[in-house]
Amino acid sequence: MITSGNKEAYVRSNTASGNEKIKKLIVAAQEYERQRISRELHDELGQYVSTIRFGLESILSSLPTNATEAGRLAHLFSIVDKLDKEVGYFTNSLRSPVEDEGLKQIMSSFIREWEQRSGIPVKMIFSGSDDDLLDYDIKNALYRVMQETLTNIMKHAGASRVGVYLQITGSRVTLVVEDDGCGFDVKKSGLFQRRSIIWVLSACGRGLRLPADH
Structure with a gap:
């Protein structure tokens, strides 16, 4: 037999349990989305940054060191290098610790x-x-x-x-x-x-x- 007091406690207990499950599902969904974004940053944006970097390196190597364009390209290369490091940082920060x-x-x-x-x-x-x-x-x-x-x-x-x-x-x-x-x-x-x-x-x-x- 369930009294009104026991029934209220039972409902509260089940509600708390349900809320906890919902919280875990939300956290799991957030972690999944982080992993997806991390992979896309690494695979897509990382690839484009690497392509730009190699292109700039190729152009720089073909120019005289005292050329005006060389200085500008060197500046662009430093920006791309910084962007590459930022992409790596954000990719790593989005990943979750593995189980072990x-x-x-x-x-x-x-x-x-x-x-x-x-x-x-x-x-x-x-x-x-x-x-x-x-x-x-x-x-x-x-x-x-x-x-x-x-x-x-x-x-x-x-x-x-x-x-x-x-x-x-x-x-x-x-x-x-x-x-x-x-x-x-x-x-x-x-x-x-x-x-x-x-x-x-x-x-x-x-x-x-x-x-x-x-």
Whole structure:
């Protein structure tokens, strides 16, 4: 026999379960779209950039080094080279960690690339156990949180130093990202889409401190 109180609890439980499934489907669809865009950037745009680069190299090699056109072409070549690096950066940033790839490994790789692109040094401290016990969805969400946070720091925070701290204890993980900049509007950053696993402090003059705890 189901009383009204039990029935209400049952409905709430099923609604929460349904909402969780919907969230997972949305995240899966977003990841699929990221992979599709990443492949197209690499296969299509990357191919065009490479063709332009080889064409410019061929023309440059046939011109005298003191020719006026050589200087202009060299400038264009530097722009194309920068574009090629940007395409590579965005292609890599869109990809998701593979199932058997360590969270620390993929985070370190992205952070090194981010440092080169932004010119902002990052202090990384990874402690605790390996991430074998972490669910893939959790690893992916934490990676995306770090990625989106660093992107917003580079664009809006005016920071000169950043710290990324990851601690794993069994199946529990804590991620903290902080900087010495002026903060940014978290509501407009896209991070609130992941508010089920994070809380954020961002205020002008106090920089950003973003702990993600699971």
